[in-house]
Amino acid sequence: MPDFTPPAKNTGSPFADMRGHHVAVRTPSLEEAKDFYVGKLDFRIVAEWNYADEQLAYLAPPNDDSFYIEVLGGGDPGPFEVRPYTDLGDSLKYRGYHHFCLNVASVDETVAKLRARNIPIITEPFVLEAISRKLAFFADPFGNLIELAEVLP
DSSP states (O other), X not given: XXXXXXXXXXXXXXXXXXXXXEEEEEOSOHHHXXXXXXXXXXXXXXXXXXXXXXXXXXXEOTTOSSOEEEEEEESOOOOOSXXXXXXXXXXXXXXXXXXXXXXXXXXXXXXXXXXXXXXXXXXXXXXXXXXXXXXXXXEOTTOOEEEEEEEOO
């Protein structure tokens, strides 16, 4: 439950049926992505399929069936020119896709669990009072940023 009042829903919009479902990340290897998301973050494989010279999969968080990460692996994705980021400030200099967010009960506890699995933290936990959240950032092995968010009382 948000701790702020969102604007009224626009049920009269011709797009009122839109709902979030997944975010897609492009990687050179589906297997490496599964090693990280499934092996380190305990995500579950929902579906796998091939498309042209790529291998794709929907991955779901350990206890959430309403949000997926679609991994597009294989083929020849080409190099990134600006990733991996070394800190959040550096990442904000570039336009385009930035990160996806995972809500957690405790950012501090989740960061400790990530460190225990040798996952580097890109941005240490901090409070963003404007949205009453504690946040932190880490990245997958391909430089895709992932935000952790904890709703503060």
